[in-house]
Amino acid sequence: MSPARAPAAGLPADDGGGDPWGSATIVPPQTIAGRALTLVIAIMTFLASLTLGAVTLIDDAARAWTSDIGRELTIEVRPIDGVDLPGEIAKATALAQEFQGVGRVHALTDTETRRLLEPWLGSGIDLDALPVPRLVVVEIDDPLAVDLGALREAVAADVRGGSLDDHAAWIDRLRAMAGAMVAGGAGIFVLVLVALVLSVVFATRAAMAGNSDIIGVLHFVGAESGFIAREFQRHFLLLGIKGGLIGGSLALACFVVAGLLTRQSAGMPGADQITAFVGGLRVGPLGYAAVLVLVFAVALLTAATSRWAVHRSLAEID
Known part of the structure; x- marks a missing residue:
């Protein structure tokens, strides 16, 4: 019986289970680049969460303004x-x-x-x-x-000398102002996500470049692109979950602190005007739910972007 062949340097050994790649780890789990990407994801998630909170705050305030003004008329007697x-x-x-x-x-x-x-x-x-x-x-x-x-x-x-004012002009201006601010917030949100996607693409390519020898050998000896992509996807999914939880948690903490400070400052000079304008800086349940959804969306987006970048890079090798 011929002796078992030793695996090539840098390649995973066959454990007899028929899948020589099943226990492979192409991307090192703890790297400086990985920590930096986690920080970037956390910052992007934090900024996106703040944007979502601000948008929901403005939308809720605009709805309250419109409702209050729409339920009141003024008769002016000159x-x-x-x-x-x-x-x-x-x-x-x-x-x-x-x-x-x-x-x-x-x-x-x-x-x-x-x-x-x-x-x-x-x-x-x-x-x-x-x-x-x-x-x-x-x-x-x-x-x-x-x-x-x-x-x-x-x-x-x-x-x-009497005339009726139904505040229609004010309502239209409030709606236009709120719509413009919400549109601006949505634009900022999209830009943050685009920056996140680009960061993940660059990080994926850097990780592939750092392991190019192993990836090249695996690719040419028969490892499917899906296997290599799954390795990167798993790695970046964990980074996305970690960074998203950090950024989302910090944003939720900011929402809670802002609400507490608003309640504590009630009655102070200027506090009543702020409360009347934005409703006391209290983000509603929809804002908190949106942040939680965003955390998981960021993790999935990070993994999907990494997988796409790997497939593109392997296609270039071919």
Whole structure:
């Protein structure tokens, strides 16, 4: 019986199971390049997660703004010489209450009007000396039941100096602004993923170049491209999972800390304005779920990109 042949240098030995490649390790599990790629994946995942959180935050805030503004109308009563302004305000209040779908109707008092104008005109405003319009706030219980056209015509016809503002212009501007910010966030998200894919491609090619002798021998003695690709895919999948978990965990921690800081700063100067603008920097459940999905998506994308890069490189060898 002839002696068993020793395996070629750098090649896995046949253990008798019929698969001489089954226990091979082409890519070293711990390398400096692997650690660097893990760090890059973690940073990219962190940035992508922050982008997702910001997009969901802006979208939620825009929906809240639109809902609040859409459920409130304003009747403006301008002062006219020779016209009883309090009487016209009372007439506008009574008129609004007659329409179906209208809830609470509140005419701003002189004190509330002064407080509203105080940031621009200062305190101690003499409303009788200035042609300041008075406002009647109309809250809507059922937006579908309110006939805005009829209400606008009735106010213009029955209330002298009166006009109805349904805030449609503000709603359109808010939607446009939110849409632009969401589109910008989506663009940044795509760019981060593209940078991640390019990093994985370069890292895969570098790993193949560092093991080019072994890969070349394996390829020419009959190892299928799928086997070599699976080795790299397994290696980069682990790197993607590790880097994705690190980056995603840091992003989730930032979301939690931002929410806690917002709650703790309630009542401080400027905090109320921030809360009114973005809803308190609290990312909703959708944002947290999106980050978790992103972590697994990054791992799969890393593995798939590595496999594709290996097949491309082997095709060039052929």
